[in-house]
Amino acid sequence: MTLIDRPMSHAPVRTPAAAPVAGLTETSTLTVAKAINAGLRQAMIDDPKVVLLGEDIGALGGVFRVTSDLLAQFGPHRVIDTPLAESAIIGTAVGLAYRGYRPVAEIQFDGFIFPGFDQIVNQVAKLHYRTQGAVRMPITIRVPFGGGIGAAEHHSESPEAYFTHASGLRVIAVSDAQDAYSLIRQAIACDDPVLYFEPKRRYHVKGEVVPQLGEPMERAVVVSPGTEVTLVCYGALVATARDAALAAADEGMSVEVIDLRSLAPVDYAAVEASVRKTGRLVVTHEAANSGGLGGEIVASITERCFEYLEAAPVRVTGFDIPYPAAKLERHHLPDLDRILAGVDRVLGR
Amino acid sequence: MTLIDRPMSHAPVRTPAAAPVAGLTETSTLTVAKAINAGLRQAMIDDPKVVLLGEDIGALGGVFRVTSDLLAQFGPHRVIDTPLAESAIIGTAVGLAYRGYRPVAEIQFDGFIFPGFDQIVNQVAKLHYRTQGAVRMPITIRVPFGGGIGAAEHHSESPEAYFTHASGLRVIAVSDAQDAYSLIRQAIACDDPVLYFEPKRRYHVKGEVVPQLGEPMERAVVVSPGTEVTLVCYGALVATARDAALAAADEGMSVEVIDLRSLAPVDYAAVEASVRKTGRLVVTHEAANSGGLGGEIVASITERCFEYLEAAPVRVTGFDIPYPAAKLERHHLPDLDRILAGVDRVLGR
């Protein structure tokens, strides 16, 4: 035979799991990581076409254990440990979507999404448009994001703005256990591709989880009502922003905190309604200021309700620097003090 | 011998060019493409460490002929046709920079930069910071960008905003032959990495070129003075914006057109000075609105001179869609009419 051949070991046997797997049935207190795990499990129970793929998501359960036990429960044809190549993880998900699957790809850390960037912005984002709706890309890309964990380079980044500029994608960032659970289910059920950003440094924070889908993922929510300043945030900074609102209240300032949840599209109706009331806007995120989501929100709100603005909107963000060394990250990340300083500024204090 | 070997053809022989090459010595009328070519040639004459690399830049002279004749003049060790792989083009440039070279990489079309995205944002942008200044990355990445040429998908994109969000990079976009010449020389001479965006649909537009370095590349320039509206633009849209300013003048509106030239950093001093005078800002670009540079500029100017603004700034941009088919691109690209409509809007007309 003329095949240029060499012996191959056997392909891994892919057997379906035996016992039926149960989802969350009652309100439970879960960490953010466990809530995502529960949401993934439910999505996999609901739809046999949901498959997970990524690096170390099987036996290890992911470096953050977000996919713990899912390999045992669903088998290796539903929870796929892939070779180490992000472009291929995304590109393979595209092919699975072509074949009617609903893939959920895990990117191990924020900084490792860039080798997969081309497949995301040139293929995942564009295929539905390119084919005039003939090919759907119901792909969810899970990305632990953000800093504050004292990690090495590339492990603390906030790349979300890159994806909000790529038309065709939806972008979600969750802040607590309930949304972690509900929104991963919504993201997976969505017929559009969704980048789902997980607030890495809040993985271990517990919260009550009602096993429901909840508010549509496109909706922003007011997590702390107020009247004088609108404070827009998402992901890990929601907790910091709530703390800031409490601290501000102590100083007699009334801050309304909005958790965006959806970064693309942004629920401008909700932000606008708040700013029409308060007349003042502060936006905070960990990502660099220039080209970050903050600028987009400030610009859009200025366009929509310029006449209601009583002061220039303020951004409290990471600086325009590569993510710094762990010992310096507190000088980069917005914290309670810097957010309060922003609130002061917008109030002219 | 235990080497798992197979016969290899010979490495290409790399011989230096024989005759001395002359640069531009007097003011000449050149197309934008030829002006870049002249700038590249001058940079290569000035510094033997300047090398060009990319796909089809040698014998073909690039698909737009921007590198025409340079292979013949400088030889294959200065003008390097690479295999077809963008990540490797950038990664190889990084290695050349480690060894003291000053590489100029060509990306054939805007949409093909994404396979190289990781090397650009994770390596080129960060290495100087990572090494606390020990390793410099004087790399220039040339990218023909923008639409309006009736091309197939991925050939008409405006990815500049992605790079303005990546701290560590500088981003330039040129609009005419003089800047094309001067700024490619400045970009190459710069010790920081520079993304150099070339206004593809203006490649064939001629202009006078003085063989000088001109204004520092970080400076924005007023290309058409005015008093009532500040119109910010860059790249191919500068010509359109100038036309719009002329048309507006016919209708009695005085529009000041600013060509940014540098997109990162933006010369906010220049834009601010103009807006303090006019009180009104319009920004135009071909890239999608959401996450585009327009939002950043509107937000920054609002922060800097809120009290001078007489109306909400207006963005006239591409829509939040993947680049559309050629027959539809005129419904996506800002044109004279849409820019004028934006000017009307900011003037409340």
Add this chain to the structure above:
Amino acid sequence: MTAISTDFIQLLSPLGERMPHADFDPWLADIDTAALAALYEDMVVVRRIDTEATALQRQGELGLWPPLLGQEAAQIGSARALRDDDYVFPSYRENGVAYCRGVGLTDLVKVWRGSAQSGWDPASVRMATPAIIIGAQTLHATGWALGARFDGADSVAVTYFGDGATSEGDVNEALVFAASFQVPVVFFCQNNQWAISEPVGVQAHADIASRAPGFGIPSLRVDGNDVLAVMAATRIALDRARTGNGPTFIEAVTYRMGPHTTADDPTRYRDPADLAAWGRRDPVLRLRALLERLGHLTPEFEAQIAARADAVAAELRAGCIALPDPPALSVFDHVYATPHAGLDRQRDEYAGYLAGFDAAPTEPTAATQPVASTPKGSL
């Protein structure tokens, strides 16, 4: 002039001699003279499509066209080996493959006329639309094949790409994934000796076919201008895939006899002697010579084929010219599969803007806007 390597499998010599091959011949047992005639018709027709499309481009009806001239055997031989339920993930040059899959002639040129970003519904012909990002489609094929394996189906994904593409990370990652998961995919590389202006020697100092075994994927190197060698190799690869033996890599050694696209000027970089040498290895003439040897090349047969090619060309031309321009607001369609507040707002605003123009048609004049009405450009 570059020497032509002939270290590959050949069943049909450039002169049209049928050369026996113990391993490959069994895979062609059903290819009788009628089947050869059908393959010949395919090759003549797709060459004619190519010529017509090139003419349409020269006449300004198409913005661009990537010719397959010289690659007819590689495309027809492989595509005619496929089953309906297989799935093709092509690059931009596989117009011959698309023809075999049943893509409508007008659909073939829609994208090059600039009427749409792709010409057909992939599901209807089980062939994705052209991938312009070099190599990206090889990963899609691998993912599709993984799904097929999960489904227990015996359908196969076949992905086409060029010699230049083998340098891209994506193609190599596809080999890694395909080997790791042992999925039913065929990597079909048309080594046409050029990636635009760069000869294949820039990409690789070893044969392209020797790449795959190092990834644990067996490979075949065939004369890509020999429709029979190509067909047999493809059948072997498909059979391996269907029977659970995983991926196979095929290098079809051929030659791009035309320009890279209609925007290209090969005289800047190509030795005319090379072209002449490869002309003597023409895939269509070769099959024609075999049919002649077999006594099948009657005037009736030739007339029939010519008539068919003429009819196809006429249909292509008429369909191309009749293609309607897409309506303005369709620019916003299908960005998302589900409603999107931000985009809806932009659509509404733009609709209002268009409606604001007094003159019929309700579209901007954009007199000073130098946007070409017919597309041009490179690839």
Add this chain to the structure above:
Amino acid sequence: MTAISTDFIQLLSPLGERMPHADFDPWLADIDTAALAALYEDMVVVRRIDTEATALQRQGELGLWPPLLGQEAAQIGSARALRDDDYVFPSYRENGVAYCRGVGLTDLVKVWRGSAQSGWDPASVRMATPAIIIGAQTLHATGWALGARFDGADSVAVTYFGDGATSEGDVNEALVFAASFQVPVVFFCQNNQWAISEPVGVQAHADIASRAPGFGIPSLRVDGNDVLAVMAATRIALDRARTGNGPTFIEAVTYRMGPHTTADDPTRYRDPADLAAWGRRDPVLRLRALLERLGHLTPEFEAQIAARADAVAAELRAGCIALPDPPALSVFDHVYATPHAGLDRQRDEYAGYLAGFDAAPTEPTAATQPVASTPKGSL
């Protein structure tokens, strides 16, 4: 338990027997007992560095540490083959290589303590700082080697990466470019059988070493726990590169005996029997056994080595703990090599903000901010 493939070149058996090898032995002619003793010292010392750094991590002095336990022969054997003017492009695990290059002990841990994003000036030791993006550094090595070729130098770039890295597009593109330009680069793959929790079988069904020849790059597969085989292979590869014969690929078959990093828990995915089996192939014990056979393992020698290791460990610990925290405003330093208006503004603003805090030290309290003061996390 997984069977251990021994289809590689071995000069030193697990029991410390010196096995003759016609091709490799000539490359080790100068390796007398003193040289063996020096290699042994290196291996003991870098293992001790590893143990000490792991302890420092457990004690909260380091955020993370990626142990090289088990890979000492692969790193010392290769690094000690290099010339000063060669240049190393490593991943994050090459602490043994860094030691040989002369990287200061404190510099070695700076990055893992979170004091800086890298620990040393690459030019001073001709070794780049760790690349965390898997595989990225292989392209840098290729580019550097291209520059060396242009310069007519006979220096060589050596890039280290893991078995997992071979799946990344970048590594494959580096092979393509290195082959195309025939540059003086050595691709040194430490196949330690694991990419975090994934066994090498997930990445490849063929030997890693068999990958390169398909790219036109010769490769060598050696017992990576055999310092002599590694050194000979590296010298062969370096010699090829220096004499204009282009790139070589080396697969050093070894084993990651520790966790992936100190943040990892291998009990979740690794069969203890595997670890035990590899323990019997330990690279340090093996060289020790040879020295014993050669009569060099005197109590004095052992004491001397132990003293050296102790001294190194003490220096490492003291240096680590004494590392000063970087000043707040240094967060803005070196983003650019030349002044940058936007960033200068941010620095000034933040300096003003810090100055606004009443209490000394002039830094925010950030009481409610859950930012860890010592780093932790994964890799």
